[in-house]
Amino acid sequence: MKRLLIFGLTLVVAGACPAQSTKASRAADQSKMPAVVPDPAIAAALRQVSAAHVRATIEKLVSFGTRSTLSVEQPAASGHGIAAARDWLKSEFERYSQECGGCLEVKLDTFIQPPQERIRKPTEISNVYAVLRGSDPQQAKRIFLVTGHYDSRNSDNFNTTDPAPGANDDASGTAVSLECARILSKMRFPATIIFLTVAGEEQGLDGSAHFAKMAKEQGWQIEAALNNDIVGGNRTPGDGQQDSHTVRVFSEGVPAAASEAELKLLRALGGESDSSSRQLARAIAEVGRAYLPATFQPTLIFRLDRYLRGGDHASFNREGFAAVRFTEWREDYNHQHQTPRTENGVEYGDWPKFVDFDYVANVARLNSATLAALASAPAAPASVKLETKQLQNDSTLTWESAAGAVAYEILWRATDAADWQNAKSVGKVIQATLPISKDNVIFAVRSVDAKGHKSIPVVPAPER
Numbered sequence: 001m002k003r004l005l006i007f008g009l010t011l012v013v014a015g016a017c018p019a020q021s022t023k024a025s026r027a028a029d030q031s032k033m034p035a036v037v038p039d040p041a042i043a044a045a046l047r048q049v050s051a052a053h054v055r056a057t058i059e060k061l062v063s064f065g066t067r068s069t070l071s072v073e074q075p076a077a078s079g080h081g082i083a084a085a086r087d088w089l090k091s092e093f094e095r096y097s098q099e100c101g102g103c104l105e106v107k108l109d110t111f112i113q114p115p116q117e118r119i120r121k122p123t124e125i126s127n128v129y130a131v132l133r134g135s136d137p138q139q140a141k142r143i144f145l146v147t148g149h150y151d152s153r154n155s156d157n158f159n160t161t162d163p164a165p166g167a168n169d170d171a172s173g174t175a176v177s178l179e180c181a182r183i184l185s186k187m188r189f190p191a192t193i194i195f196l197t198v199a200g201e202e203q204g205l206d207g208s209a210h211f212a213k214m215a216k217e218q219g220w221q222i223e224a225a226l227n228n229d230i231v232g233g234n235r236t237p238g239d240g241q242q243d244s245h246t247v248r249v250f251s252e253g254v255p256a257a258a259s260e261a262e263l264k265l266l267r268a269l270g271g272e273s274d275s276s277s278r279q280l281a282r283a284i285a286e287v288g289r290a291y292l293p294a295t296f297q298p299t300l301i302f303r304l305d306r307y308l309r310g311g312d313h314a315s316f317n318r319e320g321f322a323a324v325r326f327t328e329w330r331e332d333y334n335h336q337h338q339t340p341r342t343e344n345g346v347e348y349g350d351w352p353k354f355v356d357f358d359y360v361a362n363v364a365r366l367n368s369a370t371l372a373a374l375a376s377a378p379a380a381p382a383s384v385k386l387e388t389k390q391l392q393n394d395s396t397l398t399w400e401s402a403a404g405a406v407a408y409e410i411l412w413r414a415t416d417a418a419d420w421q422n423a424k425s426v427g428k429v430i431q432a433t434l435p436i437s438k439d440n441v442i443f444a445v446r447s448v449d450a451k452g453h454k455s456i457p458v459v460p461a462p463e464r
Contacts, residue, residue: 031422033411036290037452041187042372046291048183049368051361054175057092058232058360059352061085061171067152069200069207071160072124081160082199085150086126089197092178093130100185104195105131111210118157118203127207129196130181134375136190138403143215144375145194146180146226146367147208147312148173149201152350154339157202162339167352168232169336170201172360173326176228179364180371189375190404191223201229201312202337208312216319223456224280224374225323226367227313233359234332243329244359245295247366250313250325251281252304257320265461270415273302274442274459276322277313282419283456284324284370291369296362299329300418322456326363377453378404384445386438386460395438397445397460398431405447410434411457412441420444420457 061067065080074081090106097104109127113119128150134140152166153159165171174197181195200206208227215222233244254266255275266272281300288298305311305325316323332354340349381399397410407428413421425448426432444457 031424033420033423036286036454038290039373039376039451039453042369042376043291045183045187045372046365046369049179049361049365051357053182054179054360054364055352055357057175057178058167058171058355058357060088061150061174062165062167062352064088066154066160066162066164067150067166068160068164069125069151069203070119070123070158074160082151086128086199089128089150089174089178093128093181093195096182096185097130103132103185104181105133107131109211109214113200113203113206113210116204119206120158125200125207125210127196127198127211129194130185132181132185132189132193132195134190134192135188136404139190139379140192141221142191142375142379143194143220143222144191144224144371145196145222146177146228146371147196147198148175148177148228149199149207149312150174150197151199151202151207153202153337155337156339159339163349165340165350165352167350167355168234168328169230169350170228172230172232172355172363173228175360176231176326176364176367179361180368183368184372187372189372191375193371193375198312205310205312205315208315209318212315212319212321215321222316222321223380224370225313225316225321226326226370227311227316227323228326228363228367229311230327230331230336231360231363232354233328233356234330234335235354235356236332236335239330239332241330244356246297246299246329247363248301248327248329249281249284249298250301250303250305250311250327251275251277252317253278253302255320256314256317269462270442271459273418276456277317277324278302279444279456279459280322281324283374284366285419287370287373288366291373292362292366296366298326298366302418326367328359373453374456376449376451377455378402378447378449380455380458381405381408381445381447384458384460385463386443388438388462388464393437394433394435395443396431396433397443398463399445399458399460401430402447402455404449405455406450407448409446409448409454411444411446412436415440415442
């Protein structure tokens with residue numbers, strides 16, 4: 001026999017004063033997490049992702065010989081070096097824009113990086129990106145971003161002449177960003193999407209750091225940054241431990257940009273696993289279940305990154321933005337940061353033959369689905385609060401109405417659970433009371449639009 005939970009909800013309609021609260025009728029409700037119903041338009045777009053196109057992008061990037069950030073002095077017209085790769089990426093974005101009637105704003109973010117440990121002299125670095133502006137004036141300021149780094153390196157950081165193919169690290173991630181742009185530029189979304197490719201990653205995340213800082217200083221509202229780095233699904237012969245059915249999604253727990261007061265509150269409330277990046281990771285998993293087959297699903301890794309490694313998502317985290325990293329299940333370090341050669345029967349070098357293009361296409365589908373689903377969703381509720389004014393077992397949450405929302409869902413999970421376990425739709429209200437003790441669970445609230453698109457959940461702050 002199934003055990004039913006009985007809920008009596010007290011609700012406040014959006015725009016009404018709290019004194020007008022009405023008590024909903026009691027109803028038996030399991031309140032389990034409902035499955036997301038796929039948007040047919042998004043599902044159709046995902047079918048256009050092409051492994052052949054991904055392969056062509058990766059092979060083209062490899063053809064530049066080296067994409068070392070330090071090779072920028074080599075003329076682009078030579079077809080060799082990072083300047084040639086930069087110009088080709090810009091031309092690809094422009095081609096996509098032409099195909100969609102000029103829907104993309106193609107831009108360069110160029111700056112001079114001062115000397116540092118891995119850069120001996122002032123060096124020009126260019127990030128190449130395309131903006132698909134949101135169609136809803138109320139929501140266009142909301143930005144969702146996908147990125148990969150197009151620079152590469154070999155065994156010697158300062159070697160700018162020998163091959164540095166960088167097929168997996170990170171032509172694969174760059175190909176994801178381009179494929180997302182090619183597919184999603186054919187659609188329109190209420191919010192804005194940015195398709196980004198950065199340089200200077202191998203020298204210290206320089207390109208992404210500059211871009212994220214610029215976004216922060218200019219007041220951009222980046223709600224999610226998806227960083228794809230080493231998503232080639234390495235195919236080293238004889239490696240039986242690779243898993244082509246999943247991609248890892250790394251997310252920070254305690255926010256890098258948190259203040260001392262915020263850290264104190266996190267420790268007090270047990271909120272170490274509820275950063276905005278962690279909520280983004282959970283949203284990606286939900287999107288994956290809705291839009292991708294069971295044979296390819298993300299695996300959430302609850303840490304910032306792998307041991308001894310870093311990535312461009314950290315640049316966005318440092319500026320206070322939600323950001324995650326996608327990376328293949330098992331890496332082969334003989335095919336990363338290696339000058340191509342064969343020693344003792346072992347082949348070194350990051351060549352396309354070690355990339356699984358079908359795998360990269362699946363990663364592109366997951367990224368595209370996430371961008372499309374979130375850019376279609378209404379804004380997240382603002383000023384989400386959990387009342388802690390007196391000792392009581394019921395829990396009352398309040399929030400401000402969000403643009404595009406026709407209803408709201410309250411989510412909750414046990415404090416030791418990794419993902420949301422329960423959801424309750426409470427309609428178009430700005431307050432709800434549930435007969436659940438706030439001491440025993442973690443709550444969140446998210447917005448829902450008329451087509452069922454759902455925002456990233458927001459965990460409430462306590463209010464006394």
